[in-house]
């Protein structure tokens with residue numbers, strides 16, 4: 001049992017800066033909470049000459065990862081560099097060297113989580129990753145501990161703050177997508193290259209982590225169906241509100257009859273649903289378990305302080321175990337054998353918006369194609385007639401229908417001479 005716990009920090013950016021400030025700024029409180037002093041021994045950075053916060057002693061900085069990975073006195077490595085490599089390699093090397101690891105890296109955990117968890121188990125060390133999903137929301141630990149007694153039926157969440165900020169702006173001010181994105185970038189809610197957020201990749205990484213933990217088997221990012229938010233227009237929010245819905249980018253994993261389906265897409269959510277009220281950069285995750293029922297987690301999904309809360313929480317957990325000589329608890333075995341299916345056979349209600357000739361018989365032609373695909377229309381709104389172009393916008397909602405049938409029907413509809421463009425297809429999550 002060590003007399004003190006030494007930490008090697010890899011990364012001193014948004015999250016690393018917060019973690020360093022917490023470790024250096026309140027040592028007495030941490031010692032009291034853990035039962036042992038926790039020291040920040042070394043910090044890996046890329047550029048040693050970058051201006052840093054003044055309270056970071058310059059002699060802690062290094063550009064050589066081996067000064068952390070091979071230092072026998074370092075018990076815990078905190079990886080907050082981001083990206084897949086060299087982060088994944090450093091995590092592996094640290095675990096192989098018998099060091100505990102805390103990481104905030106969703107990409108590495110989504111792609112290599114099961115392998116790294118086995119490596120940690122084999123080496124008798126902890127690998128904790130609370131900060132990889134939902135920033136300050138304690139969802140990962142709950143799926144690994146408090147909710148373990150449940151068979152999880154579904155996970156449904158808003159787990160990307162950037163897209164939620166953009167969609168909230170579009171909904172509240174009917175702002176155009178590109179303007180809302182520019183505002184998100186100005187206010188620091190979106191990165192200079194927001195592709196991973198906009199196209200749903202970031203949420204797919206996080207959903208892969210949550211679904212793997214919930215269903216005890218590896219769900220890979222590639223298993224997650226993705227639709228980004230780039231096709232949404234301000235008018236979609238107007239029409240959705242008229243129909244009684246908000247539009248949210250939802251990450252959903254369900255298990256039904258031994259089959260898992262995972263998807264990230266913008267969805268219509270009834271205005272009185274809790275998820276419809278999650279606005280701005282906030283995140284929320286609803287877990288539906290057979291014993292606990294629906295449990296909702298809500299909070300700040302990113303940012304220095306919330307993410308520091310998650311990382312330092314993991315550090316405290318490891319510190320306490322080290323302090324009492326406790327071995328790491330067995331990790332959830334990700335050896336489930338359920339089928340992971342595409343969403344083709346999924347049933348949902350749909351919202352579709354299309355632009356068609358403003359003439360008699362158009363709706364009948366569209367309805368015929370939908371009917372032949374067993375898709376029954378629930379409502380039709382005719383909107384925004386363009387007198388000059390002699391076109392009108394049609395917003396159609398359907399009763400539950402099979403995903404693949406809806407897509408095939410839309411392909412046929414888009415080939416109709418009277419249809420100028422199929423603008424949007426969204427699922428309705430009642």
Ligand SMILES: NC(=O)c1ccc[n+]([C@@H]2O[C@H](COP(=O)([O-])OP(=O)(O)OC[C@H]3O[C@@H](n4cnc5c(N)ncnc54)[C@H](OP(=O)(O)O)[C@@H]3O)[C@@H](O)[C@H]2O)c1
Nearest residue numbers: 011012013014015045046047080081082104105302303307
């Ligand atoms: N930001 C958030 O709100 C948030 C929330 C949840 C999870 N996360 C996750 O936390 C991780 C870190 O995010 P962040 O926003 O803190 O990133 P960041 O601000 O870009 O900081 C990255 C840090 O890692 C260092 N670094 C990067 N590559 C390196 C390399 N090859 N060798 C040595 N040092 C390297 C950089 O060094 P220099 O300082 O010298 O450039 C920098 O200090 C990511 O996995 C991210 O997904 C972030």
